[in-house]
Amino acid sequence: MASATQEPPAASGVEAPAARVLRAELGPQLRSVADFRGDLAITVERDAWVRAASLLRDHPQLDFKLFLDLCGVDQLDDDTDEGLRDRYEVVLHLYSVTHKHHVRLKTTAPEAAPDVPTLTGVYKGANWFEREAWDLYGIRFTGHPKLERLLTHDAFVGHPMRKDYPVGQRHVLKSPKVQLMDVPADSEHLLVNIGPSHPAMHGTFRVQALMDGETIAACEAEIGYMHRNFEKMAEVRTYWQIIPYTDRLNYCSSFMNGHGWALAVEKLLGIQAPPRAEAVRVILSEFSRIMDHIIAIGTNVVDLGAITPFFVMFRAREDIYELLDACCGARLTVSYVRIGGLAQDVPEDFEARCRRVMKSVQEVVDQADGLLTRNPIFTSRFKDVGAMGKDEALSWGWVGPCLRGSGVAYDVRKDHPYSGYEQYDFDVPVGTVGDCYDRYLVRMEEMRQSLRIIDQALRKLPSGPVIVDDKKVALPPKSEVYSNIEALMNHFKLVYDGILPPPGEVYGYTEGANGELGYYIVSRGAKHPWRVKVRPPCFNIYQAFPSMITGALLADAVAIIGGLNVIAGELDR
Amino acid sequence: MSGLSDHWAGLSPVAQQFWIAVLKVAVIFNVLLGLFSFMTYAERRLLAFMQFRLGPNRTGPFGVLQPIADGIKLFFKEEVIPEGANRWVFVAAPAVAVVAAFLSIAVVPYGGPGLFQIADLEVGILYLFAISSLGVYAIVMAGWAANNKFTMLGGLRSAAQMFSYELALGLSWVGLIMLAGSFRIQDIVTAQKGGLGLLNWFCVVQFPAFIVYLIAATAEVNRTPFDLPEAETELVAGFHTEYSSMRFALLQMAEYVNMITVAAVGTSLFLGGWLSPLPLLPDSPLWFFVKFGLLLFFFIWLRGTLPRFRYDQLMHFGWKVLVPVATLWILVTAGLVTAGVPGFRR
Numbered sequence: 001m002a003s004a005t006q007e008p009p010a011a012s013g014v015e016a017p018a019a020r021v022l023r024a025e026l027g028p029q030l031r032s033v034a035d036f037r038g039d040l041a042i043t044v045e046r047d048a049w050v051r052a053a054s055l056l057r058d059h060p061q062l063d064f065k066l067f068l069d070l071c072g073v074d075q076l077d078d079d080t081d082e083g084l085r086d087r088y089e090v091v092l093h094l095y096s097v098t099h100k101h102h103v104r105l106k107t108t109a110p111e112a113a114p115d116v117p118t119l120t121g122v123y124k125g126a127n128w129f130e131r132e133a134w135d136l137y138g139i140r141f142t143g144h145p146k147l148e149r150l151l152t153h154d155a156f157v158g159h160p161m162r163k164d165y166p167v168g169q170r171h172v173l174k175s176p177k178v179q180l181m182d183v184p185a186d187s188e189h190l191l192v193n194i195g196p197s198h199p200a201m202h203g204t205f206r207v208q209a210l211m212d213g214e215t216i217a218a219c220e221a222e223i224g225y226m227h228r229n230f231e232k233m234a235e236v237r238t239y240w241q242i243i244p245y246t247d248r249l250n251y252c253s254s255f256m257n258g259h260g261w262a263l264a265v266e267k268l269l270g271i272q273a274p275p276r277a278e279a280v281r282v283i284l285s286e287f288s289r290i291m292d293h294i295i296a297i298g299t300n301v302v303d304l305g306a307i308t309p310f311f312v313m314f315r316a317r318e319d320i321y322e323l324l325d326a327c328c329g330a331r332l333t334v335s336y337v338r339i340g341g342l343a344q345d346v347p348e349d350f351e352a353r354c355r356r357v358m359k360s361v362q363e364v365v366d367q368a369d370g371l372l373t374r375n376p377i378f379t380s381r382f383k384d385v386g387a388m389g390k391d392e393a394l395s396w397g398w399v400g401p402c403l404r405g406s407g408v409a410y411d412v413r414k415d416h417p418y419s420g421y422e423q424y425d426f427d428v429p430v431g432t433v434g435d436c437y438d439r440y441l442v443r444m445e446e447m448r449q450s451l452r453i454i455d456q457a458l459r460k461l462p463s464g465p466v467i468v469d470d471k472k473v474a475l476p477p478k479s480e481v482y483s484n485i486e487a488l489m490n491h492f493k494l495v496y497d498g499i500l501p502p503p504g505e506v507y508g509y510t511e512g513a514n515g516e517l518g519y520y521i522v523s524r525g526a527k528h529p530w531r532v533k534v535r536p537p538c539f540n541i542y543q544a545f546p547s548m549i550t551g552a553l554l555a556d557a558v559a560i561i562g563g564l565n566v567i568a569g570e571l572d573r
Numbered sequence: 574m575s576g577l578s579d580h581w582a583g584l585s586p587v588a589q590q591f592w593i594a595v596l597k598v599a600v601i602f603n604v605l606l607g608l609f610s611f612m613t614y615a616e617r618r619l620l621a622f623m624q625f626r627l628g629p630n631r632t633g634p635f636g637v638l639q640p641i642a643d644g645i646k647l648f649f650k651e652e653v654i655p656e657g658a659n660r661w662v663f664v665a666a667p668a669v670a671v672v673a674a675f676l677s678i679a680v681v682p683y684g685g686p687g688l689f690q691i692a693d694l695e696v697g698i699l700y701l702f703a704i705s706s707l708g709v710y711a712i713v714m715a716g717w718a719a720n721n722k723f724t725m726l727g728g729l730r731s732a733a734q735m736f737s738y739e740l741a742l743g744l745s746w747v748g749l750i751m752l753a754g755s756f757r758i759q760d761i762v763t764a765q766k767g768g769l770g771l772l773n774w775f776c777v778v779q780f781p782a783f784i785v786y787l788i789a790a791t792a793e794v795n796r797t798p799f800d801l802p803e804a805e806t807e808l809v810a811g812f813h814t815e816y817s818s819m820r821f822a823l824l825q826m827a828e829y830v831n832m833i834t835v836a837a838v839g840t841s842l843f844l845g846g847w848l849s850p851l852p853l854l855p856d857s858p859l860w861f862f863v864k865f866g867l868l869l870f871f872f873i874w875l876r877g878t879l880p881r882f883r884y885d886q887l888m889h890f891g892w893k894v895l896v897p898v899a900t901l902w903i904l905v906t907a908g909l910v911t912a913g914v915p916g917f918r919r
Contacts, residue, residue, distance in 0.1 A: 192722050199809060211726075214884050305797055305881030311624035371878070377798055378880050554726075555883040558807050 016040050017061045018103045025055055036504045037267055041104040046116055049090075049107045053122045056094055056103060064094035064103060066410070067397035069535040070119065070129035072137035073522055075108075076163040087111040088139050091520065092119070093507055093535065097394070097410045104507060109139060118144040125397035128543045136161035136229075151224040151572060160229055167236055180208040180220040189217055196225050200303050200558040203568025207546065207557070214553050221546045226572035234532040238498035239265050240339050242532070247333035249534060250570040252295045253288035253513040255324065258337035263418055264508020264519035265339045268501045271473060277341035277466040278419040283354060283457045284327070284336070285419075285510075286450040287320045290361055292513030292565070293401070293443040300440070300562030301372060304381050309368045316364040319357045326353060339499060340474045341467025351458050358451055365447050373444070382437035386548050386560035389434060397540035400515020401442045402564060406434030412511035424456045436563040473499055498527025507535075514538050514565055536570040597691050598679075605678060609829045610640030616873050623877040650818035655719055658815065662718035667820045670711030670827035674834065677704040681837040682759050684847045684858035690759065697758040698750060701838060702743050705793065708831060709735040712795075712812050715824065719815035727811030730801050730884060737891035738792035738799075744899035745785040748906040749775050749842055758838075762846035771850040776843040781902045783843045785895055787871075790835040792891070794828065797876040801884055836868035844868070 019033045022042055029048035034041045044052045056064040073089040086108035094103050109116050118141040119126040130141040131150040138159035141147055149156060153173040158165055183191055187210070195206035204225035210218040230249070234242045246261045247254035259281050266272060273281070294317045298310040321331040326347050328336040336343055347353070372378050388398070393406040403410060411428045413421040429445035431438025467474045471490040480487035503525040509518040518535030541564050549557040581589065614629065614637060621628025630636040654663055680697040682690040694700050709732055716728015750756060752775070753764035767773030776783040792799035801811075808814070813824045840846060840861060847861040882890065 190722055190726075192726075200807060214726075214730075301880060305800060306879060307620075308624050308877050311626060315625055372880075375880070377882060380886055381880060381883055553883060553885060554807050555881075 016101070016103075017099075018042065018056060018064070018101070021059050021062055022052055022055060026052060037270065037506050039104060039505070039507055040102070041106060041505070043106040043108070046107050046109060050117050050119060050122060052105055053092060053094075053119050056105065057122060061099075062103075063096045063098045065391070065394040066095040066097055066399075067123035067125040067395060067540070068093040068095050068102075068399075068516065069397075069518060069520065069533065070126055070133065071520065071533040072133035072139045072161070073531045073533075074137060074161065074163045076111075084111045088114045088116075088137060090116050090133065090139060091533075093518065093520065095410075095516075097408055100415050102507065102509075104505075114139045115142050116140070117142050120144055123397070124392070124395040125540050125543060128539065135159070136231075138162065149224075151227040151229075153224070161232055167232060177222065180206075180222055181210070181218060183210060194557070196222075200561060202299055202562070202566065203571070205542075205566070205568055205571065207549075209549075209554070209557070211554065214555070216549050216552055216554060216557060219546050219550055221542070223542070223568075224572050226568040228573070230573040231532050231534065234529055236528055238527050239501070239529065240499065242529075243337060243339075244333065244335045247335055248569050249536065249573065250292070250512060250514065250517075250538075250567045251332060252567055253292035254333050255284045255288040255336060256292075256510065256512050257517065258335060259285050259419070260508065260510040260512060260517045261519055262337045262339055263510055264506060264521055265499070265501070267508045268504065268506045268521055268523055269339070269473065269499070270502075271340055271468055271470060273341045273419075273468060274465050275420070275462045276345075276464045279457050279461050280327075280342060280346055280350075280466065281337065282419050282421065282424070283454050283461075284324065286454050286457075287323065287354075287357065289513045290447045290450050291317050291320045293447050294364075296401075296513075296562070296565035297368065297372075297440060297443055300436075300559070300565075301378070303558045303562045304378065306372070306378065309371045312367050312371065313364050316357070316361045319360045323353050323357050326350075338467055338474065340470060341465070345466045351461065354454060354458055358454060361447065361451060365444065369444060373441075379437060381555075381559055382440060382563075383435060384433070385436045385556050386552070386563065387433050387435040388544065388548065392544075393434065396544040398515070398544070399537050399540065400512065401446060402439055402541050403515060404429065405431035405439035405442045407431055412509055412516055416509070418510055421453075423460065424453045426450075426453050436559055439563045500525065500527055509535070512537055514541065514567070514570070534570075534573055536573065538564065538566045538571050542566045542571055594691065601678065601691060602675065605675065605830060605833065606826075608833055609826050610644065611637075612829045612833065612869065613643070613825070614640050615869075616876075619870070619873045620877050623874075644822070647819055647822040652818040652820065653815070655721065655815050657720040659718040659720070662714050663815075664820070666711050666715035666718060667816070667823035667827070669714060670708060671823050671830070673704060673707035673711060674827040674830035676707070677701055677834045678830070678837060680758055681834070681841055682762055682846055683861045693757065693759055696756045698746055698756045698761070701758075702739075702746075705742070705834075706735075706739060708793075708827070711824075711827065715816070716812035719812075721815050723808045723810075724812050724814045727808045727814070730808075731795060731812060734792060734795070734799065734801060734887060734891075737888060738789045738895070741785055741891060741895035741899050742789040742793055744896065744903060745782040745789060746842065747899075747903045748779045748782045751903075751906055751910055752778070758841050758846075762841055762848065765845040766848055766856075768852055770852045771845065774843065774845040774848070779843065779902075779906070781898060782906075785899045785902070786839060786843060789891075789895060790839060791872065791875065792887070794831040794835055794872075796832065796872055798879040798881050799887060800881055801887060832869070832872055836865050836872065839868050840864045 018040060019042060022030050022044070026044060026048050029045040031043040031045060056062050070090065070092045073091055074087065075089055076087055088109040090107050090109065092105040094105065107116060116139055118130055120130065128150055130144055131147060133139045134141060134147050135149045135151050136159055148154065152160065154177055155173050156171055190211040192209050192211050193206060194209055195201035196204040206222040208220050209216045230245050233245060243258050243261060246257040249257045294313045298313045302310045324334050325331050328334050328343060388406050390407050393403050394408065398406065399410070407430050409428050409430045414428050426449045429442050429449070431442055472494070475494055476487040476490050481491045501523045503523055505520070505522040507518055507520045509516050515537035516535065517537055520533040520535065521529050522531035524530045545561060545564060548560055618628040628636065629639040632638040632642045654660060679691040680694050680700055712731045713728045716724045749761050753761040755761065765774045813821060816824055844864040847856055847858050849856050849860050
């Protein structure tokens, strides 16, 4: 139980303040309160959905200001009538940065009329999430300002995440949506497509901007070009088969995605990886974070026309790739993590290699710092550009360096330590105004802090196995499989049956490079998860982008998007 | 050989002048072409070294034949004229760009009066000013004719940018004209001759004007940090997005030749042209090329160091900083010249 152990004991379980307050306020409209692996889940009636969310947000004892995630779940059950009555679940995840607690709020909708009132009036971030739930599950959110398809093509037929939608079904959809917004016929403004393939768009996504000279008068974003429905694929894979898919989420720091996934599944299973595996995970996660920040800063300044810092910083990224290569043989999509540990032990000269890479990172961070931080052209491009206030950032569901840039010191590693982060001493940098410059400074400082963590983890690196000794979770070593009948049988059983977790649902979350990366797993006890929902940090972050650049200059839009570090693989899943 | 010299002697002085001019144009034109291709190579290599890369190093020794390979490749590329483009303007724009770029080099002196200059015009500086304004037409034409929104934005940006910075560029020369008392560039170079060597150069005497010139010249040739017209991350490739093959090469050539021109002009006007930096050493065209090379390096160095301005910052900087500074400095120079301060005496 990686992250569950850190829940404050006084406020946990069904007597947690959130449950108490909702029970008192909603009375019979509160259907049930559950606590599984330390996750508090509250189910309310549909009529009380908006009221419950508002209460959670505004009640001083609860203060769930940070919108994390909203998703649909299809609980289709052919055997019972009840399955049809409560077929669709809408699941909301919230967090309170003041009280440091999570909550999961659920409601259900029948198959015949899957209507749920919208939460867009409560949380800004709910907008795209509800569109996604409509798109993938066909849940109608009444009152939503623009309930259109988000991830799939607008001519797509059906709702792909429904359990009765065949996994292998294909659509060929070619014609793009030409116009994303209405432009008055007599408008003198210029409609410009920025993306899906444009040098400033890191990945394939599209912003259509109505230009008034150099100023963006209005704009609309379109995503989904990279959508491959990872979540549907996950429903027909075993738990460890999903690991390679997670690499493709935020491919700039793929190790961290696998780390988060493994922790979420371990939380569901109620096991913990051995200390050595956890320490190596921390080290490689921190290197991945550095790598991701290098890409964020490097490409951001390339967008501003400064090409040298990019090359300076990418040298260190190359060194980190070599380190990963030495550990697992892959550079970009590492798939190094296993449920319950790691695929194999690190090479013998691991510490020396890490020290070399650390030195190189330190060098390039200092050099980039010298080239950029006090460069007047750079600061004039970044200061007071794309400022995002604290409350607004929370309402959009911002996390990670972007949220910290806006002045909220929320870091999962600090507030809900996992994988042994509590042993390491590090600081959480925060910004003041939340502009591009603050986000840049936060990332620069986080790289230094990551080096501190790696240094401590290397000093304490324990010896021992790197995967749990549990034949229901981890494959036995190959040498035993070939020499020992019991190991062979265990191997066979595990490959054939898969890991079988108990029924239940968990929300496992880690601090990814872009912020809280969550996996919401619904298990029915089978070898395949019933539902996997990724809570992608940059989905929330990018959602705010159109409103941030309206009224800004075109060049500012370019400066802002780089600093948000939107990764299409994670955005579109 | 003797036949040729007899023939030469038999020509009238006007005809002799004509043939000399033709020869000079031919030589300098070809040297410029060579220099342009060498600059593409030098820029890529130097930038690469600044960025821990190697740059092109496979074609010929140290990769020096890379520009030739690039040229051959560009010749054989398909020329695409986008649908809906204005054909004539689209085709004419690169030609205008190149012609405008090559014309201004005519008045730059590489050495003392006589052989080392194509045209020793009485109004050389005014000529430069006039010709350098032509380049913007090419960019606006290219941006507009392609019928593409990004090229149009790029064309408009550069029109605004070049108008603004041309003003500062011209103002930075006024002080020199006052000190030299002439519009002839040859006179301005010789006016920088004195007992103190490089301390007599206008880059020292007219230091603020020199800085204004460097900044305005960088903006004039659209190089980092003023490369907004082709800011690739905002405008894809700006005004030359739709160009391909040799027309693209011509636009590139125009840019490099413009850079060569502003470096050559800067060398003549501010760095003493062909004068030697130390009083003891003889003056020679060699000095010209050393200083000229340093200025070219400076432009590449800038590109390796700085990010790009934002459009509104660029306009503010041009109109609210550069133009006032240049104007103020003209007043100061005029005052000093009138008062007869040493160093400001004609």
